[in-house]
Amino acid sequence: MELFHEYKNKYFHLVFRILNLAKNGLYKDEIIRLIENEEYDEKVIGKDFKTFEGMLLNQYSKEANFNFLEEREGQYYSILNNEDSIPLKVRFSKLERYWFNGMIKEPVVQSLLGKETLEKLETALTDVKEKGSNKVIEFTNKVQNDFDIDLEKSTKDFYIILEGIINEKPIIYSNVDKNGNEYNNQLAIPIRIEYSLKDDKFRASLYSLEENRSIMVNLHTLKEVKIAHNFNSKVKREDVLKKLKEKKYSEVPITIELEDIRGAMERCFMSFSSFERNSRTILKNKYEIDIYYYTFEEDEVVRKIMSLGPYVKVKSPGRVREIVIDKIKKAFMFETT
Known part of the structure; x- marks a missing residue:
């Protein structure tokens, strides 16, 4: 598989995920929901107008189907006969393991992972430490920030926003933008968190319930953020994502x-x-x-x-x-x- 091939890598990951989830069986509507959430808008990917969904659910001939799943008593199961809790595991190359070992030395990574996860990773990478240096990462084209990051606070804010995303709860935040303007006690629905390697900063995409528009805030400029537990918004994250998808792109790329x-x-x-x-x-x-x-x-x-x-x-x-x-x-x- 070519590196950075959007279509092949996207569908490879989707198959990987479904095969693991199907260890204990998945209903047809569950598989369709997974596909709809992750596949491209263009449904047809095979010859003769065949779809990814159809090939995965064995809706065509044996030669045309993927034959990754088998149906038993109304559920689909992975064809992998593996007793492990994770049938299809990720196996890192030697170079990837060196990279991983180098990344967990970064303060921001250590802060986000936490002590327990960090110790497990360090134990799993013992052979990397013993056989060679882990100084294989060279950061290029990176901006030198003119601000200090409070890792403890940023990590706390990160997980509060993540909790809002996972549990589909609005957040209340106070922020100071790059021009010094203050926004206090703003109500918003968290959409996603992203990290810029070049800028070495985390950002959160939010949908402002007060301004009815999408906004982006830097985590290091947040003064305060908390879950709005007692607020039941009529606007749901799913609705926002659907709305964003409709207006996802500019008119032309x-x-x-x-x-x-x-x-x-x-x-x-x-x-x-x-x-x-x-x-x-x-x-x-x-x-x-x-x-x-x-x-x-x-x-x-x-x-x-x-x-x-x-x-x-x-x-x-x-x-x-x-x-x-x-x-x-x-x-x-x-x-x-």
Whole structure:
């Protein structure tokens, strides 16, 4: 399987998840719900207009089906005859284990994992420590932050927001934005938490119940956050996600042309790992990439594109290309003054 192949990796992960969940049996509607939540909008993936759902649920001929599941007494079970609690386990390569061992040395990772989980991982990676150095991670293209992060507070806030996401509960938060504006006791539905490796900061996507719009806050600027236990919102997280999906993308994607010099392709996929993308080869070491994004994330997308340096250019839309050119001109004028 090709690295960074969106379609193949996405469906590979979905099959992996369903096979593990099907150890004790899954009903048809449960499998369909899992597929609908994770598959692409384009349902047809096989030849002759076959669907992923149909091939997984054995709705075609034996040759056309995946044959991963078998039906018994109204439920579908994995074909894997494995007595382990997890039939299909993740097996890390040697390089991945070195990477993992290096990552758990990062303070932010240690803080989020907690002592118990950290000790289990360190025990599992004992052979890595004994056989070689774990200093295999080199952070490149990373911004030096001008603020200090209170790891204990950020970790606490992280898990409060995560609790709101898991239990579909609104949160009440107070925040100071980058311009110094204060927002106190704001009511919002938490949508997701993301981490920017380049900026070394956590952000939370929220849906403001007071302004009826999507917003994003940095965890390190939060003054306070708590679960709104006694508030029953008529707006549900599922409704917000459905609404966001309807307005998910700008009218057209941003198309960039990238020359793979000095690891530009790898840095590009790392920077846009949370965005849906389509990529294609146009010449040797030269690629064209479509980036789909929420409209309120456009500034972030532009900033990420510019961070890739001279190895990338915006092909379309013209409006975004002009924004990038204007920013480059302003930066050049600033440096020459």
